[in-house]
Amino acid sequence: MISLILLALGLCASATSIPRQASPCTFSMSAVGEPNGTIVEDTIGENRIGGGYPQGVYYMNNHSLFDSLNHNCLIWPSTLQFQCTQGAAGFTNFTLVDDGNLMHDASEKWFACPAAGPGDDGSYNIFSDALQDTTGCEKVTLRTGGFSCSAEGRPPTSSSASPTASPTAAPTSSATQSCPTDISGGVYQFPHLIVPTSSQAPTTSFGDSYIAYISSTNTTIFNFDIPAGYPYNESCALLFLFPFGSNLDPSAGQYYFSGIEEEEGENGGLNFALLQTYATSSTTYATIPPVAADYGKTEIFPGNNYTIATFQCPQASKVGFSVSSVGNVELDYFQDSAPSPIGLYIVPCQ
CATH class of the missing domain: 2.80.10 (Trefoil (Acidic Fibroblast Growth Factor, subunit A))
Structure with a gap:
């Protein structure tokens, strides 16, 4: 188990980011x-x-x-x-x-x-x-399509920019939509910013991370940038992909998951929500944007893919989602879209 509060104690006055895992970044x-x-x-x-x-x-x-x-x-x-x-x-x-x-x-x-x-x-x-x-x-x-490369030489994101309200991602009926349940088709969006936060260090900014930390004290925010036009001109689906650890690509390392006992004994899981606006690299637990749409709890088990929600694609927009723990479930993982991908993704529906 990795605790962000322990990492926070080691931060210097300049609010150093959480050390990133050195890993090759594979993508399609x-x-x-x-x-x-x-x-x-x-x-x-x-x-x-x-x-x-x-x-x-x-x-x-x-x-x-x-x-x-x-x-x-x-x-x-x-x-x-x-x-x-x-x-x-x-x-x-x-x-x-x-x-x-x-x-x-x-x-x-x-x-x-x-x-x-x-x-x-x-x-x-x-x-x-x-x-x-x-x-x-x-x-x-x-x-x-590989977050493990998303900071490779890119221009720095300004943390002083003020987020604007995200377009409402209105729920859609899945009866008339055909939405992928994985990213094997090669057309998908991965998070361009992942920001962990800690309730035990509510005013500490941990910055942009490759690793999502989700626990009773850690909530992680995911930003997505949705392109304009086809195929993002109709409905989108928010997916959470959770393979067996033994199937992970070496670039993703191994995840920590405490949850099966908590899910079964404490009615736990992960709570997913669309936020009213997106995060910045300086977002803290105290400044997590308000929830626009709460998608509720999803019980997750290794070896499965989950469709969290479907909604009208917010074209040409930046949107933020939060993932938090229910019932003391903990999951710490390296977001990676290599073969046997893991993490949160958005796919267009047809």
Whole structure:
């Protein structure tokens, strides 16, 4: 068990953040724009939008990007194409911004151009926005899905910004919606800010964390940035994914869960709520925003996925959710969207 109050005692006057777990950040990607869809990787390392190749899985090491085969990903100097090739020489400066978009050389913009040749399957190749001949191409952004990378070189979030009221996420009827129950489709949103708080240190700010702490004394706030347009133009679902610890990707480490006895003996679980506004990195227990919609208690057990709520997607907005303990249940975990993902996510419904 990890107690935030013990960590608070070790904070210096500058309110140092909770130390972050050093972990590789693995993620998949999807294109936002027209075309949009999952980023796949073909047999020669070309990253594409759509098509019949397997979904790409990537990780970052400082500002370098690699695929799951440990091939170096870069903007190819002669063609400006985005690809991952074994033994490729060169370096592209990749970073992630607060909304999760992948940047190359300080730019979030990419060109998607129809793939041609033997591999033509209706997919699109991806190029730097420095491409000169853009005939038939469209501008897109590349959205990542791995919180373990969400602070990798991004510009710092201002803690002085005043949150504005979040749009109300009105409940929707699940009878007319088909909502994913996991993130295997590759189109989802992960938290861009996770802020733990402690009732035993109500005025202490623990800052942005990769780890969620939920216990009788710890409430954690999760911020999501919902894009505008398709597929987030109808309903969304809030999911909580809770795999067996033995199935976790090594990048996520292990979680601490005390809850089965508490859930069965004390009618416990986790309470999820939509907040009236979002958190900042300076949010404390005393300044958690008021609740806009209380989704109530969910009993969680390892090896299961949970649909917490469905609601109208708050497009182009930042929204905050709180997760707190009921009946002394405790869960401390590293949010990670690698294979066998764990944590809180938002998915669009169809």
